[in-house]
Amino acid sequence: MLIQLSQVIASGLAMGSCYALIALAMVIIYKTSEVLNFAQGEMAMVSTFIAYTLLATYDIPFIIAFPLTLLFSLILGMIIEFLFLRPAKDPTLLGLIVITLGVEMILYGVAGWKWGAETKSFPSPILDTKVYNIKGVVVSQLNIWVFVVCIGLMLLLFLFFRFSKLGVAMKATAQNHMAARLMGIRAKRILSFTWGLSALIGAVAGVLIAPITLLDPNMMVDPLLKAFASAVLGGMTSMPGAAVGGGILGVVENLFGWYVSTEFKSVVAFVIIVVVLCVRPSGLLARHYVKKV
């Protein structure tokens, strides 16, 4: 019984790390512009398709294809910000969020048109079928990678926002756009970069998830919803929060599926959103930020 429990928790953590990665990407944009980016999933999906094309069509080795994908996603994020969000005149937050929904539909359509709907297997060097058996608990090579990358990225981003000049500038832009500009921060560029960085994290998530979920234009629909739930749970402005939220969600979902019912497994995520918003609207790890006038 203990082995099964450990297995359920391990599987939950593995999936939770995937949610956490996408949640991280969402949090970065939310932190700097308070925009919920609903195109996050499709941005990651398109980047993953780019990686797929490089790997499968052009036979480029993973070690080169992966950085190229990251570069592409960085540019993709910046272009989306430049083309769709920046031209908005006197945008309200809601308006910007609706724009991201539009971007989501465009990317979804483009992917369907370019790569088709047929499910593809993603040629990754990190295998989900190569497994390690730790005292009866099975963990795959991919699971370990996702977990490590998730923790690593979270730490990196945390340090970046805390200590690097660019990171601090991003935080400053988030807190007071006008004041930041007056202090000589190029706020527009900062926003572009934020989108680029977020798309890049999303691409990492996409490439890591693709071997499990397989590759098609719908691959991110469910993970994005779960990532959103994770981010809400952990606190929309907190990097460690997103990671912890993802982990908790993955584990709770799997425990629920194992002990209660698989039919309502996915509903758990939404129950969590509702409960968190009622009880602790700012999430587990974020301080409620009140703008001072």
Place this chain on the structure above:
Amino acid sequence: MVSNYLKSVLVVFPFIISLTFFFGHSIASEIGVSEDTIKIGQWSPQTGPAALWGSVARGTDCYFKMLNAEGGVQGRKLKQYIRDDAYQPPRTVGAVKELVGRVGVFGFVGGVGTATGMAVKRYLHTRKIPWVGPASGSSRWANPPTRYLFALYPNYVDEAHILTSYAYMTLGKKKIAFFYQNDDYGKEGLMGAIETLKRYGTKLVGEVSVEPLDTDISSQILKLKMSKPDVVILWLLPKHAAMTMGAAAKMSFKPLWMTTSTLSDAPLMYRITKGLWDGVMFDSFAELPDSKTPQMIKYKKAHDEHAPRERWGMFFYAGFLFAEPMIEAMKRAGRDLTRESFVDAMETIKNWNGGIGHSITFGPNQRQGQRSTFLGKCEKGVAVRLSDWLEVKK
């Protein structure tokens, strides 16, 4: 000015009316049928989650092109109108209303999806529009039978029956578990399996479900593994089936996998599972891709000629299969084709083997055309036939 305008309208309008009456009468006696064409509609997911099955409609299109090249049906060319509904029932309703109201089609063929088809079933029935071969195995097309709807796809209950008895009786596997998608599609399969085993005085050792949008199925696989089955029958989307293979391989869970005709595209499944699909058994209601029956060879040639860029797979030529009896009935109805004479001609089709299906039979109260499938197996990415046609014994 105004009176002038009015005058011209008063003169021209009756003229136009009489003209349309005159020609309208001489050209066609039935909606969608003219001197030289028959208009047929089909909805199909060309985008969205089920776009993989969009090739059914393109298959029918290829079939019609082949027939038109041969001279058409009774001297009339077939004209197909495909509408993309993205697997969303509200869009199906819109598409069908447009095809009926604006285009004026004679009838419908194929149409992927259970929910999408259910959304227009009543509408088509009340307008007395023939619909042949919904591309879904729901038992609700033919049960209860309605005059204008003809189902071909063996229903999921029958399929589950054939698979389960093959596993239990022929292969002698006594411990059977079932992994299904939690909707009509999966539940009908589950029902068929439970009923069959009840007849043998036993029951499933495990029943596990998955939601269509889930991406994490690890706890489901763990549950299946704990039930220690010899055979697991899958009633899933291609994507979930592939994920199941991955997750099971990871936990070194190796039962015999069996699955439905919706997952019988062995080469495709073999490719997306990177070979894990090897050895999976499935049932199929149409000949396999490399079958050498004369009809299949002819269709393959039509594919090479009219749609060379399409993959020669199960879903593509299912588009031929769903339209075959429709064409046969049109031939039987003769030159004087109406919706009523078409339906009457459909009802004369008995034990018909002129296509790539098997023993298709319709009748006054019989709207499930095909009830037999055969077993196949994926061997190194190639679909291999295991059995002869198997019928449901009731």
